[in-house]
Amino acid sequence: xxxxxxxxxxxxxxxxxxxxxxxxxxxxxxxxxxxxxxxxxxxxxxxxxxxxxxxxxxxxxxxxxxxxxxxxxxxxxxxxxxxxxxxxxxxxxxxxxxxxxxxxxxxxxxxxxxxxxxxxxxxxxxxxxxxxxxxxxxxxxxxxxxxxxxxxxxxxxxxxxxxxxx
Numbered sequence: 001x002x003x004x005x006x007x008x009x010x011x012x013x014x015x016x017x018x019x020x021x022x023x024x025x026x027x028x029x030x031x032x033x034x035x036x037x038x039x040x041x042x043x044x045x046x047x048x049x050x051x052x053x054x055x056x057x058x059x060x061x062x063x064x065x066x067x068x069x070x071x072x073x074x075x076x077x078x079x080x081x082x083x084x085x086x087x088x089x090x091x092x093x094x095x096x097x098x099x100x101x102x103x104x105x106x107x108x109x110x111x112x113x114x115x116x117x118x119x120x121x122x123x124x125x126x127x128x129x130x131x132x133x134x135x136x137x138x139x140x141x142x143x144x145x146x147x148x149x150x151x152x153x154x155x156x157x158x159x160x161x162x163x164x165x166x
Contacts, residue, residue, distance in 0.1 A: 039091045042069035042160045045080060045109065047099025049073055051122050054151055055098045058120070061157030067164060077108045084112035094160040097145075098153060100124030103135035110143040116163050118156045119145040 042062055046055045052073060062069045074080050080097070087095055095113065097106040098120035106119030121132030129150035136147045148155040 040068040040070040041091065041093045041164055042067060042157075043083065043087055043092045043095045044069055044071045045074050045083065045095065045097045045105065046071065047073075047102040047105050047122075048075055051098060051100050054122055055096075055120065055153045057154035058096050058098075058157035058160070061154050062161060065161050067161055069160075074105075075102070077102070077105065080105050080108050081112040084109045084115075084117075087113050087115055094118065094163050096120060096153075096156045096160055098122050098156070100129070100132055103132040106136045106145045106147075107139035107143055110139060110145045116160075117145050118159055119147045120153050120156045121147065121150045123150055 042058075044055055044058055046052050052071070055071065059069050059071050072083065074083060084095060092115060094116045095109055096118045097109045099105045100122035101124050103121070106117055110117040119136035121129050121136045123129035124132060133147070133150055136145055139145050146159060148159065
């Protein structure tokens with residue numbers, strides 16, 4: 001046993017402590033690397049099978065631009081609400097909603113999510129889409145809906161792509 005003191009003792013209070021912010025940043029980077037973001041970024045909702053063909057130009061535009069989307073026929077306001085409540089958790093970034101007879105669906109969607117909602121008023125029976133246009137543009141406060149032209153599904157796709165790529 002030696003009574004010789006260490007010639008270079010550690011200084012008190014100089015030990016390196018881990019930086020909590022650096023550790024959190026490293027953990028977030030690891031999570032992002034492991035996160036599978038291969039799902040759709042845009043949800044396209046349509047009020048009926050009859051309106052489906054008029055909403056497909058949005059999906060086609062997004063697909064041509066390399067943006068994945070999913071198209072769903074949701075004929076009940078409750079189904080729209082449920083879809084939109086889980087949209088962010090499912091990786092969506094934008095929701096496009098079109099309907100000719102269920103003109104309130106874009107507003108219902110916006111009321112159930114904080115994601116951008118784009119409304120596509122579709123021409124239906126009677127008023128040639130002006131009723132859907134007014135219902136889409138005149139939503140209540142705190143439920144914003146971007147509104148494109150009557151039967152403007154392709155423009156909705158263009159706007160969704162611009163939002164995602166902003």
